[in-house]
Amino acid sequence: MDYEDTPEGALVRRAQEGDEAAFREVVTRYQSKVFSIIHGIVRQRNDVEDIAQQVFAKVYFSLRNFDFRSSLITWIYKITVNECFDYLRKKKVRKLVYESDMSEDESRRVENSEPPTDRSVRTDTTLARRDYIVKLLDRVSDEEKQLLMLKEVEGYSVEELASMLKMNENTIKVKLFRARQKLVKAAQRLDRLPAAV
Amino acid sequence: MHDIVFREFEDHLNGNASAAFHDHLRTCESCRGEVEGITGITSLLHELAPAADGNDAPQPSPAFYAALANRIVETEASRSWGLFSIGDLFFRRVAFASLILLACLGSFLVTREASEGGADAASIMAQHDAISSHSDSADRERLLVTLAEYR
Ligand SMILES: [Zn+2]
Numbered sequence: 001m002d003y004e005d006t007p008e009g010a011l012v013r014r015a016q017e018g019d020e021a022a023f024r025e026v027v028t029r030y031q032s033k034v035f036s037i038i039h040g041i042v043r044q045r046n047d048v049e050d051i052a053q054q055v056f057a058k059v060y061f062s063l064r065n066f067d068f069r070s071s072l073i074t075w076i077y078k079i080t081v082n083e084c085f086d087y088l089r090k091k092k093v094r095k096l097v098y099e100s101d102m103s104e105d106e107s108r109r110v111e112n113s114e115p116p117t118d119r120s121v122r123t124d125t126t127l128a129r130r131d132y133i134v135k136l137l138d139r140v141s142d143e144e145k146q147l148l149m150l151k152e153v154e155g156y157s158v159e160e161l162a163s164m165l166k167m168n169e170n171t172i173k174v175k176l177f178r179a180r181q182k183l184v185k186a187a188q189r190l191d192r193l194p195a196a197v
Numbered sequence: 198m199h200d201i202v203f204r205e206f207e208d209h210l211n212g213n214a215s216a217a218f219h220d221h222l223r224t225c226e227s228c229r230g231e232v233e234g235i236t237g238i239t240s241l242l243h244e245l246a247p248a249a250d251g252n253d254a255p256q257p258s259p260a261f262y263a264a265l266a267n268r269i270v271e272t273e274a275s276r277s278w279g280l281f282s283i284g285d286l287f288f289r290r291v292a293f294a295s296l297i298l299l300a301c302l303g304s305f306l307v308t309r310e311a312s313e314g315g316a317d318a319a320s321i322m323a324q325h326d327a328i329s330s331h332s333d334s335a336d337r338e339r340l341l342v343t344l345a346e347y348r
Contacts, residue, residue, distance in 0.1 A: 024262060031257040039254035040247040048255050053265050060269050126244065133241040152242035158207050173207050180206075180235045187238060 004068040012072055016064055023063070027056050030073060034080050040153065041084040041134065043127075051087050055080045074164045077154075078146045085138055085145070132190075139186040144179035151176060202228045210239065 003009050014022035034055055038048045058079050066075055137145050150156045150164075158176070162169045202209075202225075205218045209232070222229045247254055 027262055027265065031261060032254075035257055036247040036254040039252075040245050043252075045255050049258070049261065049264075052257065052261070053268050056265050057268050057272060060265075061272070129241055130244045133238075133244055136238065136241075148242060149245065152239055153245045153247075155246075157211075173204075177203060177206055180239060183238045184231075184234045187234075 002068070003071055008072060009068060012063070012066060012068070016066070023060065026059070026072065030076055031056070033073065034076065037077065037080045038084055041081070042087060043130065047087065051083055055083050058083065070165050074146075074150075077150065078142065081145055081149055082142055085134075088134060089138070135190060136183045136186045140179055140182045144175070144182065147172070147176055148179050148183070198231050199225060199228055202232060206232070206235070210236070 004013070011022050011025055015026055031052065034052050035048055038051045038055070039045070042048070042051065055076070059076060062079075066072070137148065140148070147161065147165075150161055151158075156164065158169050158172050161167075161172045165172070167175075199221060201218055201221050205214045208214045209218060222232060
């Protein structure tokens with residue numbers, strides 16, 4: 001059965017035709033999932049709701065372009081991941097501006113204000129690893145990001161991805177492999193530029 | 198990288214690669230190095246899994262949809278330079294309903310003041326002054342509450 005002919009396909013069709021109740025149902029159905037994806041990537045509890053609003057506003061404004069080639073959640077997932085990376089890029093710019101405003105003395109004071117405990121060292125390591133992989137992912141295409149995230153973060157199998165994205169399994173394997181290779185290359189480039197990490 | 202490694206890499210990550218795959222890795226240093234690199238990077242991706250650090254994601258508040266509707270209406274308005282030129286999308290109803298509500302409330306207040314006073318324009322205006330700004334702000338607050346609930 002084509003996705004368009006499933007009950008969810010019919011729901012999307014109604015939302016596309018301007019049925020507000022159908023759009024509300026789409027939001028209700030996927031809002032928790034979207035919150036969880038965003039939190040996994042950005043880890044800033046205070047910003048999750050704002051990013052989620054931005055995601056569903058984008059869903060609303062581009063719903064008419066949804067062509068049923070993938071499932072709705074796959075499409076929303078891609079929008080969510082892109083929105084998170086946009087957020088992180090903007091945040092990085094803000095951070096750089098903030099840091100450039102501080103004198104060297106001020107920067108040192110901020111850095112030395114809290115002696116590291118075991119727990120904070122552990123948290124710092126986790127955060128550093130997360131920041132690192134986010135930086136690497138930012139260097140691959142949107143499609144590659146989505147594939148890698150669906151496979152390694154969401155735990156979908158190659159078979160499931162093939163069915164969700166309407167591609168054959170071999171194509172998925174090839175695309176995944178190329179994406180992984182790009183991450184490794186990005187890591188090699190990043191490691192050669194320690195100041196940029 | 199040799200073909201067998203390329204073909205079976207996803208199986209390898211799931212622990213299902215063939216014996217031939219492992220035999221190849223044992224003898225081919227180049228493929229072994231590349232597989233180690235990719236496997237290491239892949240493990241980093243797991244850091245992004247929801248609750249990978251033991252912290253659950255926040256849940257949407259009951260007001261999430263209302264706030265979203267608000268943002269959509271505002272975005273549409275700013276994109277189209279005003280409420281009257283926005284497209285035929287369904288949140289337009291929310292925006293127009295807000296305007297109609299405002300207009301109805303306004304005319305209702307004028308009618309009520311006129312009928313309660315039962316006098317000419319001057320006495321209505323005098324009465325209005327006597328009612329003071331307290332009543333105006335209360336009406337505005339009620340209107341805001343109504344709009345917020347509606348959205
Ligand atoms: Zn080899």
